[in-house]
Amino acid sequence: xxxxxxxxxxxxxxxxxxxxxxxxxxxxxxxxxxxxxxxxxxxxxxxxxxxxxxxxxxxxxxxxxxxxxxxxxxxxxxxxxxxxxxxxxxxxxxxxxxxxxxxxxxxxxxxxxxxxxxx
Amino acid sequence: xxxxxxxxxxxxxxxxxxxxxxxxxxxxxxxxxxxxxxxxxxxxxxxxxxxxxxxxxxxxxxxxxxxxxxxxxxxxxxxxxxxxxxxxxxxxxxxxxxxxxxxxxxxxxxxxxxxxxxxxxxxxxxxxxxxxxxxxxxxxxxxxxxxxxxxxxxxxxxxxxxxxxxxxxxxxxxxxxxxxxxxxxxxxxxxxxxxxxxxxxxxxxxxxxxxxxxxxxxxxxxxxxxxxxxxxxxxxxxxxxxxxxxxxxxxxxxxxxxxxxxxxxxxxxxxxxxxxxxxxxxxxxxxxxxxxxxxxxxxxxxxxxxxxxxxxxxxxxxxxxxxxxxxxxxxxxxxxxxxxxxxxxxxxxxxxxxxxxxx
Numbered sequence: 319x320x321x322x323x324x325x326x327x328x329x330x331x332x333x334x335x336x337x338x339x340x341x342x343x344x345x346x347x348x349x350x351x352x353x354x355x356x357x358x359x360x361x362x363x364x365x366x367x368x369x370x371x372x373x374x375x376x377x378x379x380x381x382x383x384x385x386x387x388x389x390x391x392x393x394x395x396x397x398x399x400x401x402x403x404x405x406x407x408x409x410x411x412x413x414x415x416x417x418x419x420x421x422x423x424x425x426x427x428x429x430x431x432x433x434x435x436x437x
Numbered sequence: 438x439x440x441x442x443x444x445x446x447x448x449x450x451x452x453x454x455x456x457x458x459x460x461x462x463x464x465x466x467x468x469x470x471x472x473x474x475x476x477x478x479x480x481x482x483x484x485x486x487x488x489x490x491x492x493x494x495x496x497x498x499x500x501x502x503x504x505x506x507x508x509x510x511x512x513x514x515x516x517x518x519x520x521x522x523x524x525x526x527x528x529x530x531x532x533x534x535x536x537x538x539x540x541x542x543x544x545x546x547x548x549x550x551x552x553x554x555x556x557x558x559x560x561x562x563x564x565x566x567x568x569x570x571x572x573x574x575x576x577x578x579x580x581x582x583x584x585x586x587x588x589x590x591x592x593x594x595x596x597x598x599x600x601x602x603x604x605x606x607x608x609x610x611x612x613x614x615x616x617x618x619x620x621x622x623x624x625x626x627x628x629x630x631x632x633x634x635x636x637x638x639x640x641x642x643x644x645x646x647x648x649x650x651x652x653x654x655x656x657x658x659x660x661x662x663x664x665x666x667x668x669x670x671x672x673x674x675x676x677x678x679x680x681x682x683x684x685x686x687x688x689x690x691x692x693x694x695x696x697x698x699x700x701x702x703x704x705x706x707x708x709x710x711x712x713x714x715x716x717x718x719x720x721x722x723x724x725x726x727x728x729x730x731x732x733x734x735x736x737x738x739x740x741x742x743x744x745x746x747x748x749x750x751x752x753x754x755x756x757x758x759x760x761x762x763x764x765x766x767x768x769x770x771x772x773x774x775x776x777x778x779x780x781x782x783x784x785x786x787x788x789x790x791x792x793x794x795x796x
Contacts, residue, residue: 332566347595349580370492393495393586398594 344409349392351412354383358404365396365405387412438463443777447476451554451781454791458784462777470772472765478795485755490516490725490746493755495586500757501793502583503543504735506535508757509588511733514669515744516590519725526671527715528592530708533670534605535578535585535593537701537708541612542571542583543736544694544701547788548620551691554785555633560623567615570608577604592718602709609702616698624695634687638771638783641685650767651760652738653697654787657682657689664734675707687786694788724748735760737788759793 334341344350361381366374373389374396376382390412397405441462447455455476461469481500485493497512498505510532517524524532545568552560572582578597579585587595597605624630640650645658655662656679663679665672680696682689725746733740738760745754764787771783 345577345580347578347580348576349586368491370488370495391495391499391586392581394580394594395495 346409348409349394349407350410351408352385352387352390352392352396353406353408354385355404355406356383358402359383360402360404362401364399364401368395368399370395388415440468445780445784447473449781451550451785452789453550454789456784456789456791458772458780460772460777460780465777467772467775467777467780470769472769474765474791474795476795477792479792481796482755482757486752489750490752491590493752494588494590497755497757498584498586498588500796501735501759501790503546503790504539504737504740504793505584506532506539506588507733507735507740509586510536510670511731511740511742512744512755513588513590514733515729515731515742516725517721518729518731519727519744519746520590520721520723522591522719522721524592525716525719526713527596528717529671530712531593531595531597531717532588533672533675533708534597534705535575535587536670537705538571538574538578539585540736541698541701541705542568542575543788544698545571547694547736547785548624548691548698551782551785552630554781555630557627557629560620563615563619563623567612567620570612570615574605574608577601577608589718591721592716594718596717597709598712602712606706606709609706613699613702621695624691630691631688633779633782634691634786635684637687637779638775638786639686640767640771642683644770645685645767648766648770649763650738651763652735652788653690653693654738654764654767656680657693658685659683662739664732664739667732669731669733671708672704674711675704677704687782690786724750725752735793737761737790737793738763757796759790759796761788761790762794764789765794 361376361378363376366376370393371389371391373386375384377384394407397407443460443462445458445460446452447457457473457476459471459473460467481496485496488496494509494512498509500508545564549561549564549568552564575585576582578601579587579595587593640654640658642659645655645660650658659681661679661681665677666679680693680700682693725744726748728743728745731742740760741758743754743756744752747753768784768787772780775783
């Protein structure tokens with residue numbers, strides 16, 4: 319017992335000394351923030367159909383992806399369903415939001431380039 | 438002597454989740470208990486009927502934060518039976534790994550909370566420190582610490598192989614070392630723990646059988662009941678046999694869970710070592726029709742899923758019976774006769790998971 323007491327007196331704390339020591343990097347396969355690549359998206363609605371939390375809405379006529387990050391459960395189903403690999407996942411957490419008003423993220427999709435006129 | 442009624446819970450320092458017990462006391466002795474549940478009902482069974490069946494995997498996983506993978510596995514087994522799909526062998530082994538990781542973190546969480554209920558704060562911190570290693574395994578292999586979300590209909594969504602399997606084995610060895618060095622020694626030899634637990638909350642074998650006790654609670658009363666014996670995963674190939682104690686008191690329940698922690702470590706190590714090569718999932722297509730009844734072993738005991746499909750993408754009925762619900766009648770049999778000061782210990786010894794119970 320005396321040994322344990324002495325050991326604990328002179329040993330460093332088990333926990334990370336946060337401001338002095340950097341926080342641990344997340345694992346390479348961590349399921350973090352969802353990132354949409356608007357240039358690859360073809361608005362096929364596959365991600366919105368499989369999403370268990372109904373966090374994705376695709377508005378085809380307005381060419382918009384509306385992503386509700388507060389509903390998202392980060393399950394990765396949308397990544398698996400996307401035929402164009404337009405969705406990816408960051409290893410870091412999604413950024414916090416200041417309120418519900420701005421959590422729906424509107425991502426405009428640029429219109430496709432017009433086909434070249436036939437020569 | 439006049440009777441006094443003392444409310445215990447729903448908010449109580451030792452209760453991780455809200456359950457209300459009306460304790461009838463005569464002096465300091467409990468003579469009767471009336472449970473009141475319904476503080477965390479979320480209507481998940483109904484919500485599961487409104488979702489399409491593949492989306493429900495993530496919903497049922499969130500029924501309980503601790504036994505999340507087992508819920509998903511049981512649901513997937515039920516759907517697989519309806520769609521006539523059998524998961525490939527490698528998926529079976531990987532499912533065992535994640536399910537046993539879930540059991541490890543659940544039992545260690547419980548052991549910490551139990552030590553906390555005894556007032557043994559340093560053991561609580563040591564156990565939860567060891568539990569971090571298990572959560573690291575979950576984060577490494579599945580991407581999240583608590584909810585793996587790796588089970589899918591027809592198999593699993595992620596693989597553990599090569600470097601990852603070696604890293605998991607390393608974490609398990611470190612965990613075993615930590616358990617051997619401090620935690621197990623303390624639980625086995627500490628006089629305070631024994632005084633607070635031995636002969637407290639006795640549930641004799643015949644009472645346990647009559648009241649339908651499940652899981653470690655039944656096994657601590659000498660009943661060798663474990664759904665893993667039904668071999669819903671490759672448990673027979675991994676040499677599984679249930680752990681049984683005959684003490685029938687709070688100490689026996691502690692020992693059952695502690696020994697199961699070691700057993701889970703061995704099961705994961707064996708599963709990783711013997712994992713067959715092959716694909717991770719088979720394609721499951723079609724719409725579920727008919728009725729299935731699936732039983733698996735959660736960390737707290739037998740989990741039952743009744744699923745009824747009607748040939749559409751939505752299920753007609755999802756009925757879940759969780760082990761904590763089955764363990765409430767035995768709890769009411771355990772409490773009378775004990776002192777008021779022992780009530781927190783006896784309540785925690787059944788490992789109450791009220792979110793599971795009420796869904």
